[in-house]
Every structure is written in structure tokens, then in C-alpha cells.
Amino acid sequence: MTRHFLIAWHFLTAVPLTRRHYAPAPHELAASMGWYPMVGLILGGLIAVTDLLMDRLFTPEVANLLLLLALVSVTRGLHQDGLADTLDGLAGGQTPAERLAIMRDGRIGAIGATGLFFALALRYAGLLALPSQVRFPVLLCMPAFGRWAMVVAAWAVPYARAEGGLAAPFLDHLAPRHVVAASLVIGALLSTLFGLGGAVTGLVGGVVLARACTALCRRCLGGVTGDTLGATNEVVETSFLLAGPALLGLR
Template sequence: MRTQIELLFIALGFFTRLPIPGWVAFSPDKLGQAARFLPLVGWIIGLIGATVYWLAVQVLPVDLALVLSMAATIRATGAFHEDGWADTCDGLGGGWTKAQVLAIMKDSRIGSYGAIGLVLVLLAKYLALANLAAGDDYPVIAALLVAHSLSRLAAVSLMAVLDYARADDSAKSASVARRPTSAELGLATLAGILPLLLLNPREALTALVLTAIVIVWAIRTFARRLGGYTGDCLGATQQVAELAIYFGILAAWSST
């Protein structure tokens, strides 16, 4: 049990900016095993976003409460996944060969594709949540809790299928690049789908189907362009899946 708790804290320390106990010892092997807890980290990030939204909406307009909620989740993760999305947009948009794409994605500077992609994905998430907030706070809170966990399961799914594209990379993202075992993937899947119980069956099914579509799209795209995935690809997958889940919940919610 202590080992599992330590792995959870390692995942929390790697994928977020949240403080963890000092006794937790990082190692490449442990970091690779900790990926199983990425959806569970999503629970915590979703809970932060939902809590900030609920508190803010008591005294502020919905629009401002949503902005504060999004800012809180970005601050909690250090824009880890948003950065991956921006780098992936730059790489896939500006590179033609695998080497070019990987070189662009490794550049810390953000280009036009990344800037535009980042603005659009944040705007789309805000608008989706704003429409869910019409008349009731519960749909937003449920959507945040579901999307942050299920979208991180999408990222773990890539790790289970694809190889790491930077075989000679010594960056910290390479440390987590190992295929999860069946047990680890099962644990991640359970943590990723359990929050779907917060939704009605139509919303849950729509969110699940759109997440599967994003996973298939990401696997095909990264396999074709890179022959595998990078840490940035995982972040991009999480961002697209999170947005797709909001869209799916909104579409199902609006049709009831």
C-alpha cells in the first residue's frame, strides 16, 4: 500500500505543481509506474476546478467563475498539457518529416500554430462550459470532474499502444515512456471512467464515444507522423479529449 501511495504522489508531483511529501523519492522506474495514476490525478485537478468554480459563482457572474476555474486548473498543472498541445500544433503544422516535427516540438518557443491552437482550445473549452452553466451549476461541476479524469485516460491509452518516438531522449518525459501493464492499464481505466457515474446515461455514452474517437485519431496521427508519441503528444491528446468530452456532454445535455 505504501508503494502505491508513493507512486500516486510521484504522479502528482510530475504532472502537477501541487506539493507532495518530502519522503517521496523520484526515480525513472517509479515514474514510469506512476503513469497508472494519471486519471486519478485528473480527479484532483477536476476537483480543484469544480471547487473554485462553485465558490466563485456564489459571488461572481458565471463567466468570471469559469475563467477562475480554468485558471486554477492551469495553475495546478503548470500548463503542462496546454504546453504539449501548443508544441504539437507547432510541430505537426510546421514540420514535414519526423525529424523536423520532433525538432520543432522540442523548441521551447511557441510559434504561430501553437499560439492559435492554444487560444482556440481554451476559448472552445470556456464556451462549452459557459453553455453548460446555463441555469444550473451541477452540469459544469460534473463535466469538470469527468473530463479531467477521462481525458487523462486517453493519454495513458496512447502509452499502451505506441512506442516512444524519441528513443535517444534524456528529457524527463522519456522517464515515463514505458508501456503500462494490463493491471496498470486496468487501474487507470477504472479511475478514468468511474466519474462517468456523475452523468446521465446519454451524456456518459457520448463522452465515452468521443473520447474513443480522439484516442483512435491520436494513435493514427502520431503513428503516421512520428512513428510513436512524445510527452507533448500525450498533452495534446489530453487537451483534445477534454474538449471533446465537454462537447459531448453539452450535445447530450442540450438534446434532453
């Protein structure tokens, strides 16, 4: 495993792979984004295998709820927190500065809580409605697709806060080669499991959706933050879950 992969893994998950403490330089944080889809693929494998096991033990309703809980737990709710904070900020402020101040507040507001509830409910409904014959490829690819979208959303966009923040080094040093590396991984994965038609459609749709999230954040916040990238992951990942069966039909 490379250092950049380990940095990506430890940033995106709550599962330690080594006891070694990493203090990555800014350019290493950016380079780690090229590994985001690979981290997502491993998470997808864990979720897909867990789904097969739980299907033998529980009713579909319970199994899907536990599957959702497992995905949130292994990522320590990082992206759900970003979604709630982003919704609170976009809905609660009148200026970019006010919205960013609301997003920095650790408390969750009514809009953020409501949005998070409906996002999780929609994901649960999508899991429940997912046909058994397409569950494995969709679950395997879903986390990788969402994390690739974060890389796409972060490309060539400023950090929203002038004073900097956690995501600033990622954005400042993200290079085309990192975006290409992430895109090659997800492109190869989708082509293998969804066929060329499904892969092209999925990639185009993912780029459009991710960059639409970026455009909204630039308009309302002046740029993106770690929270908005997490929100982008949630939006794109859920969209992939809902559209996955249709993409498989394009093989």
C-alpha cells in the same frame, strides 16, 4: 497514499503533497499512470468546488475565466505547452525529424500560439455555455477523463525520439494492468455520475479520439512524446466538456 500516486501527482500538478524527493525508476513512472484518473478526479473536485464559490462572487464571464486560469495554474500549463509544441511541429516540418526538432525548440511559433489561443477560447466558451444543472458532474469528471485518455494514447506505441526523452520510460514500461486500472477508475466515475449509457458512450468516444491522436502522431512523428500526450489531454478534455451535457442525457 501510495508512492505511485504521489509520483503521478507531482508529475501532473504544481501542488506538492510532501517534501520528500522522489527519484522514480522507469517502471514506477509507468505504474503511476494507473493513478492518472485519480489525480484528475481530485483536480476536478477542486475545480468544481471553486466553481461553486466563484459563482457567488462574480459574473459568469469572470467566474469562468478565473476557473480556466485556476485549472491551468494548478497543472503549471503542462498540457497547454504540449499542445502548442505539437501544433508547431506538425505544421512546421516536412519530415518526422524536422517536426520533432521544432517541437523541442522552447520558443512558441505562430501556429502553436494561434492553436493554443483557440483551444483556450473554445474551452472558455464551453464553460460559459455549460448549463448550471450539469456543471458539477462535468467539471468533476473532465480532468480525470483527459488524464485517462493520456494513458490510452500511450498504450503500445513507441516513443518518437530514438535518443529517448522524458516520456520514454512511461511508454516502455506501460503494462496492460496500468491501462486497466486507469480505465476502471474512470469507468466507475462515469457510471456513477453519467449512468451506464453515458459512461459507455463517453469511454468509447474517448478511446477513439485518444487513439486517433496517437495514429496521427505515429504517422507524422513516428511515435508519441510527452508533448503529444499533453496535446491529447487537451483535445479529449475539451471534447468532454462540450459533450458532457449530451452524455448526461443518456442516463
